[in-house]
Amino acid sequence: MRVHIATDHAGMELSAHLVKHLSAQGYEMIDHGPQEYDALDDYPAFCLRAAEAVAEDRRQGMDSLGIVLGGSGNGEQIAANKVRGIRAALAWNLDTARLAREHNDANVVGLGGRQHSVAEATEIVEAFLTAQWTVEERHARRIGKITRYEESGEIVD
Numbered sequence: 001m002r003v004h005i006a007t008d009h010a011g012m013e014l015s016a017h018l019v020k021h022l023s024a025q026g027y028e029m030i031d032h033g034p035q036e037y038d039a040l041d042d043y044p045a046f047c048l049r050a051a052e053a054v055a056e057d058r059r060q061g062m063d064s065l066g067i068v069l070g071g072s073g074n075g076e077q078i079a080a081n082k083v084r085g086i087r088a089a090l091a092w093n094l095d096t097a098r099l100a101r102e103h104n105d106a107n108v109v110g111l112g113g114r115q116h117s118v119a120e121a122t123e124i125v126e127a128f129l130t131a132q133w134t135v136e137e138r139h140a141r142r143i144g145k146i147t148r149y150e151e152s153g154e155i156v157d
Contacts, residue, residue, distance in 0.1 A: 002057055002064040003129065006032040006050035008043035008076065011069030011113035014121055018067065021122060027129070043070055044079045051083035054107055058085065066108035067125060077110030084150060087143070092116075094127045101131035103139050 003022060007015040012034070019029045032050040034041055047068040057064030066088070068076035073090050080088035088108035089100035092115065100106035109128040111121055133139075145156045 001129070002028040002030060002062060004030045004032060004050040004053045004057075004064065004066040005069070006043075006046035006067075006076070007034070007069035007113070008046065008071070009034070009037055009039050009041050010071035011076075011111075012037055014111075014113040014118060015067075015069050017118050018069075018122065018125060022125075022129075025126075043068075043076050047076045047079040048083060051080035051086045051088065051108055055083050055085040058107060064107070065129060067128075068108060068110045069113050070110075071112060071114040073110040073112035073115070077108075080108045080110065087146075091124050091128055094124060097124045097128040098131040101128055102134045103136075105133040105139070105143055 005015055005019060019031055023029045030053060033046045050066050050068060054064050054066040068080050070076040077088045077090045080086050086108055087104055087106045088110055089104060089106040090110040091097035091100055097109060100109060111124060148154055148156055
């Protein structure tokens with residue numbers, strides 16, 4: 001599986017760890033930066049590029065997911081969600097990571113590098129990457145309504 005990753009300065013240490021750890025696990029890691037520490041960097045470009053790459057891979061039928069990191073993960077997740085076709089979920093424990101995939105078919109996980117130890121963050125990311133979409137009708141129906149709004153602006157009850 002291909003995994004696109006991006007961060008800001010607050011998640012660089014965690015990002016470097018995840019790239020190394022997940023590569024050793026057999027994931028194809030694509031790092032969208034930044035490549036150098038800059039305490040004044042702006043995360044949107046990094047996260048948008050990673051989310052765009054996930055969306056493009058998925059349009060081409062590839063098994064691809066994304067990880068966006070920051071101090072809290074909030075802004076990074078918001079940025080990723082601006083990309084059409086991306087469902088980015090902020091995960092703060094194993095259950096939220098798994099449920100993001102199982103119930104919401106999320107394709108990007110957001111995580112706060114300042115909110116977790118490296119070991120805990122690694123477990124959360126692994127839970128996200130290994131969980132599978134359940135394909136249950138109720139969840140598919142709800143995601144369909146979100147997609148319809150994203151594409152047309154129409155709200156369906």
